[in-house]
Structures are given as structure tokens and as C-alpha cells.
Amino acid sequence: MPNRISRSTILLPNSPSILASAAVGGKKEGEGPLREDFDLLSEDTTFGEKTWEKAEMRMQMDAESRALKKAGLHPEDIDVVFAGDLLNQCISSAYSLRGLAIPYIGLYGACSTMAESLMLASLFVDGGIARRAMAVTSSHFCTAERQFRFPLEYGGQRTPTAQWTATASGCLIVGEKNEPPYARAVCVGKIGDLGIKDLNNMGAAMAPAAADTLKTFFQDTGTSPENYDRIFTGDLGQVGSDLLYELMEREGIPLKGRHDDCGLLLYDRETQDVHAGGSGCGCSAGVLCGHILKLLKNGTYENVLFMATGALMSPTSVQQGESIPGIAHLVHLSRKPQ
Amino acid sequence: MDMLLDYGKAFLIGGLLCAIGQVLIDYTKLTPARILVSYVVAGVILGGIGLYGPLVEFAGAGASVPLTGFGYLLSKGVREAVAAHGLLGAMTGGLTAAAAGITAAIVFGFLAALLFKSGDKS
């Protein structure tokens, strides 16, 4: 049974295993530093489909089928799937899973969806509600631009704080305790908002929520950054990461040197024109499912905190002058069970 | 030589109008759409008070190609139409003068959409 030690932090005494994971990416992701870590990279970001929405759906299906294959499982072996994405009504997830007949719970956590889905999958398995649970999410640069910003061919200039939505999908399967890596604890984030309104500076909008979740988790567990090999945030980018350091510094928890941001790992900022870094559900999903879990599996890391961050606005709320609420969910992944 | 001077003036004024737009992008919170709206309205006003006409005389395409020129065109159309038809001209003059630009954008936009697709970006 999960053991709730505070309002936010829940330990997982049964320490469910991540049985398998798969990461799929597009062309730009294939030109980045993590190209070796992806299971599938497509030069053609339409993934052979007619619309960008279908392309994103196809990409998610690829991640799901590859994760199942790597785990040696079939869809009917999965008791529940937690899935979400950035598109209105989470259509990428609903359509990618419509053929698999797995009990489905749709999530909206914006770019925090990978951590949110992994958290819920781990809780379900730890609590014995499910034997095996799937967590999957995706984002596609083209669908996100169409929905949140401008038509793709519109000539606009990005500001230096803008981030690049990753074309990527990550899927993982959580099962009863087996082999490392294990999920040992989760921390449910609270919505934080310090008044950032700039749609082109999401890192800054999400950093306060990230700082709050981290601080809460360290306090609840009596640990500090030194207890972990690496602390990964989802897509704070350069601006958000710098702000996170600043906020944590004020709390007396120095983070620099122990922290990496998936949005900064996925691309080479010098050569890939992504401004402040990558973003989107697929950014942290691809980096977790391809890169981080691999390093946990091969023993490079013993203990890792994975915290994906999300910006919970919509184009409507932004046009109405609202500021951007942020969220950050955290999962403690380890080679040792609880 | 005259021709070269024409080009020089067009380059200078056109470039200047664009540079002002860039200053607005860089140093204000104005979105590109708001900047375009401001340019057109500014063109109507400057045309109305008689300042933009001389600029077009001076810089040619340098003043007529930027969106302020579109606004100027609207004001010019209205002035001529009001002179000819009175109050009715206030309703018809602007869009009549701008018809070529708007119609061209619709026609070529439609044709382009038939022939092309938007592509991935990197």
C-alpha cells in the first residue's frame, strides 16, 4: 500500500518496477545530442500521415507498441493506461489508444503529463489496483504551433526566452516489483503562479511550481539534493532553470551541479535554434523513456528525481490577460527498492 | 542616375519604417498583429492629415509597400469618394481603394492552399 507521509508526498513500499519504456522522436530530435537513446526517429515528421494531428497519434502508437514489445507484453496484459497530451481534449492519446482496448484514464497535465502519468501508474501498481499500468504522452511541434501559436508558415520571430515544442513521444510500463529501476516515491505538485503572462517564457511561468514541489519533497523525506545522483526537470529551459536555482537558493537548497533539464538535454542550443530549450509533453517523455531510464538500468545512476513541469494555460486564458499557472509532479526513481 | 536615386529613397524610407516596427517588437509588448493594426491606422491618420502623400511622392514604393501605405491608400480612396458621392463615399471609398490588395491576398492565398502544404520546421 502506498504510504502517505504528507499532503503531497507518498512513499511506495512495494516499489513497482518500470518494466520497459520506449521513446520516439522526429527529425530535429534525431539531430540532437540524445539521438542514440531513441527507439525510433523519423526523418519524416508526418509519420506518413495526412495531418499533423494524425502524425502525433501515429508517433504515440509507435511508442506504445514498442514499449509493449520490449516488455514482452500484449495490450490485454495492461490493466490501465494513463495518457495525455497537449491537444484539445487530448486527442492524440484517445486516438492512439482507441484500438488497444486497455482501460483508459485521460490526463491533462500539459508538459507535466509524463510525471503525472508515471506517478499514477506507480500508485496504482503499488496499491495493488493494477498489476501493470502504462503511462504515455506525446507532443508534436506542428500540432502545438497550430493550436497554441501561429500557422507553421507564418513569418514570425521567436523571442530569446521562447522554447521549442519537441516532436516526441514516450511510453513506459509499470509492473510489480521485478528489476530496477523502481519507483520509490511520488510528490503531487500544487499549482503555482507568480504572475508570468508571457506565452514565450513558459520556463519562468513553471519554475515557481517546480521549486515548491522540490522543496516539499526534500522536507517531507528529510533528504537533500546530495542524496540523488541527478535531479531532472521537464522543460524549464535555460530561463526556467536559472530561476529554479535562484528560488531554491533562497530556500537554502543549492541545486546547481545536480540538476539537468530535459529541455536542455534534448537539443544542442548552440546549433539547433531552439532559443531557451525544448518543451512539450514529448520533451520530458522522450528524455525519460529513452535517456534517463537507460542510465538507471545500466547503473550510471542509483537515485534520480524526475520532475516534469507543465504550464496550465490555454490560448483563451492568455488572450483574456490571465497569468500562466504552473505545475510540477515528481517521481523518485531508484535502483534500490524501498 | 534618377532611377538609382529612386531606389535609394525607397530603400531608406521602407527600411526605416520596418526598423521602427522592429523597435516596437523588441522594446514593447506589442504583438505583431497589434503592430500591423497600428501601422494601418497610422497610415489612415497620416494620410488624412496630409503627411503621408508627400512621403509617397518622395519615396515611392518605400512608402507605399509598408502597411502604412495600405492605410494611406484607404484614406486616399475615402477622400476621393467623399468628394464624389458625399457621405456614401465614407462607406465605399476605403475598401474600393484597397480592393486590389485584399482580393489578391484572397486569390493567391486560396491558390497557394490548393497547391502547397505547410511543412515541418527546424
Place this chain on the structure above:
Amino acid sequence: MSQTKITSREYEELNKKASPGTKSYKTIPSAFLIGGFICVIGQALTNFYMSLGLVKDEASAVTSISLIFLSALLTGLNVYDNIAKVGGAGTLVPITGFANSVVSPALEFKSEGYVLGLGAKMFIIAGPVIVYGTLASVIYGVILWAVGLIF
């Protein structure tokens, strides 16, 4: 546990420090150069059409149509946005930028159908330009007419 104890105003200060500024020493000159260059193309077209015997106003209108055509073509070929990355306001402010803002949603939303996609969304960005331009011109016309009545 409370939210990190920091006010929005303090945070805005931190954000300003953390956010890199736009490199205006690059963007403004390139807007000037590219915008100026587009106007020179316009001037060359005008001169050409006048040499064919068109009067100035006609030549100017045909020039606009030509530039809109070129912009639509470059937008369709997925090129205009790449020029705009460098050009900034230099590609936004000329009539070619207006054309790009009409053509790009037409291309983009064709996938939602010819009527509700392409047709309805064509002016999703450029619409306000026409709306407020027209309104301003009508106000100007009414003023002109009223002044004409008085004098």
C-alpha cells in the same frame, strides 16, 4: 507548506535578470535591410509597370498584387517564414507580410476543410488589419463629409 515566499513583483525582477534580451543590434539593422530591400523590389516593379505605360496609381496597385503573389509563392514553398526569422519587422511590415499572414492560415487550416478551415480561418491574423483600417477610413470619411458641410 506554503508557496515559496516571494511576491510576483520580486519574481518579475528575477525573471528580467534571467531572461536574455533581444539582440537589437542585430534585429533592427536586419529589419532595416530586408524591409528596405523588399521596398526596392517594389520600386523596381513600379518602374517596370510604368515603362509598360501604366499610370502611377495603376502601377502601384499592380506592384502590390505582384508582391502579394511573390509572398504567397514563397509562403507556399515554405520559405517566407525562414526569411522572416532574420527579417523580423522587415518581413512583417511590408505588404508581403500582410500576404503571408493571409496565405499561411489558408495553407495551415485547409486540413479542417475548405469552408470552415481554409475559408473561415484565412483572415484569422490579418482580419484585424482590415477591420481597423476600414473603421479608421470610415471615421476619416465622416469627418471629411462633416467638415465639407460646415464650410
